[in-house]
Amino acid sequence: MQKSPAQKIPATVVTGFLGAGKTTLIRHLITHANGRRIALIVNEFGEVGIDGELLKSCGAPDCTEDDIVELANGCLCCTVADDFLPTLQKLLDRPNPPTHIVIETSGLALPKPLVQAFAWPGIRSRTTVDGVITVVDAAAVAEGRFAEDEDALAAQRAADPNLDHDNPLEELFEDQLGCADLVLLNKADLLDEDAMANVRSEIGTHLRQGVKTLAISKGEIAADILLGLHAAAEDDIGARKSHHDDEDDHDHEDFFSFSITLPEQTAPEALLQRLAPVIDEHDILRVKGFVAIVGKTMRLVLQGVGARLSHYYDRDWQSHEPRATRLVVIGRAGLDEAAIRAALAA
Structure with missing residues (x-):
C-alpha cells in the first residue's frame, strides 16, 4: 500500500553553480532548523571533502555527523543508481528516519536526473x-559571467578555443534554473537596486512560469521558506526542460580539479596575495579549503570565487588533525596544475 503524499519524507535538492553559496545556505538552514531532524547528502567535487567537513563542524545540536552523508565518488547526476539511491534508501530505513532530507549537489551536477x-x-x-532550490551568485551574474547576450557569448567563444562548439557552463547554469522551484539570488548585498533588477530580468528568461526569485545575503533565509514547498517535483519532470534531455548522460571533461597541501601560513593576507595573481593568470573558477596559520589555534576557512576571496576562522584544530593547509582548485580543462602548484608553494 502506497503512503499518501502527506506521509512521505520530503527532500529538498539544493543546486547552483560553483561558489554560489550552497554550503553557507545549508549551514544556516541546519542551525535554524527549529527542531526538524534534517539529514544531509553532500556531493563534493574534488579530492578533499571541504563542503562535507564544513557542514559537520557547524555545531548544530539537531544535526550530528551521522546525519551527514558525503558522496565524493563523482557527480550525483552521473551516479544515481550506484551511489545516490542506496544512500537515500539507508536514510529512509533508519529506525528514526529524518523528517526532511537536504541534498547539496556539486556545482557541476544537473538536478533533473536526481529528481x-x-x-x-x-x-x-x-x-x-x-x-529544487537553485542558488545563484547574483554578483557574478551582474558581472556577466553567465550573461545571455549573444554578442558577449560569441566574443567568449572566439577568445577561448574550449568554447568553439558548446559552452557547458552556460548550459549547466540554464539547466539548474530550468529545474528550480525557487531561485535564491545570493550575495545581494554586493549589488545596488539597478544591478539586482538586471539580474532578475536575465534569470527570469530561464524560469518556468510561477517560479519565484528571492534576494538574500550570506545564505541567510528562514527554513520555513526553503522547506515545505510541496512541489512534488518528480511528478512534473517533463515541464523541467534541460539541454541534456536527449542525452543518456553528460560528462565533465571541460572541468578539472586538484588538491594541494601546503605548510602552515604566516598570515591569511600573505596567502591571499599569492593566490590573487595565480587565479587571474590561470582563470581559476573556484578555490576553497582549510588553512593553518602560525600561532593560531583555530582553523581558517578559505573561499574563493573567481577573483573574490573571503576567509574566516570556524573552529579549533583537533588533536588528530595535521596542521596543514589543504586547498581544492577548480577550473576548466587545461588548467596548468604544475604551474599553479609551483606558484602557491613559492
Missing part, C-alpha cells in the same frame, strides 16, 4: 521532492 530518481520503485512511495 527523476525519486520516481524509482521503492523510493517514490516513501519520499518526494519537496522542491
Whole structure:
C-alpha cells in the first residue's frame, strides 16, 4: 500500500553553480532548523571533502555527523543508481528516519536526473521532492559571467578555443534554473537596486512560469521558506526542460580539479596575495579549503570565487588533525596544475 503524499519524507535538492553559496545556505538552514531532524547528502567535487567537513563542524545540536552523508565518488547526476539511491534508501530505513532530507549537489551536477530518481520503485512511495532550490551568485551574474547576450557569448567563444562548439557552463547554469522551484539570488548585498533588477530580468528568461526569485545575503533565509514547498517535483519532470534531455548522460571533461597541501601560513593576507595573481593568470573558477596559520589555534576557512576571496576562522584544530593547509582548485580543462602548484608553494 502506497503512503499518501502527506506521509512521505520530503527532500529538498539544493543546486547552483560553483561558489554560489550552497554550503553557507545549508549551514544556516541546519542551525535554524527549529527542531526538524534534517539529514544531509553532500556531493563534493574534488579530492578533499571541504563542503562535507564544513557542514559537520557547524555545531548544530539537531544535526550530528551521522546525519551527514558525503558522496565524493563523482557527480550525483552521473551516479544515481550506484551511489545516490542506496544512500537515500539507508536514510529512509533508519529506525528514526529524518523528517526532511537536504541534498547539496556539486556545482557541476544537473538536478533533473536526481529528481527523476525519486520516481524509482521503492523510493517514490516513501519520499518526494519537496522542491529544487537553485542558488545563484547574483554578483557574478551582474558581472556577466553567465550573461545571455549573444554578442558577449560569441566574443567568449572566439577568445577561448574550449568554447568553439558548446559552452557547458552556460548550459549547466540554464539547466539548474530550468529545474528550480525557487531561485535564491545570493550575495545581494554586493549589488545596488539597478544591478539586482538586471539580474532578475536575465534569470527570469530561464524560469518556468510561477517560479519565484528571492534576494538574500550570506545564505541567510528562514527554513520555513526553503522547506515545505510541496512541489512534488518528480511528478512534473517533463515541464523541467534541460539541454541534456536527449542525452543518456553528460560528462565533465571541460572541468578539472586538484588538491594541494601546503605548510602552515604566516598570515591569511600573505596567502591571499599569492593566490590573487595565480587565479587571474590561470582563470581559476573556484578555490576553497582549510588553512593553518602560525600561532593560531583555530582553523581558517578559505573561499574563493573567481577573483573574490573571503576567509574566516570556524573552529579549533583537533588533536588528530595535521596542521596543514589543504586547498581544492577548480577550473576548466587545461588548467596548468604544475604551474599553479609551483606558484602557491613559492
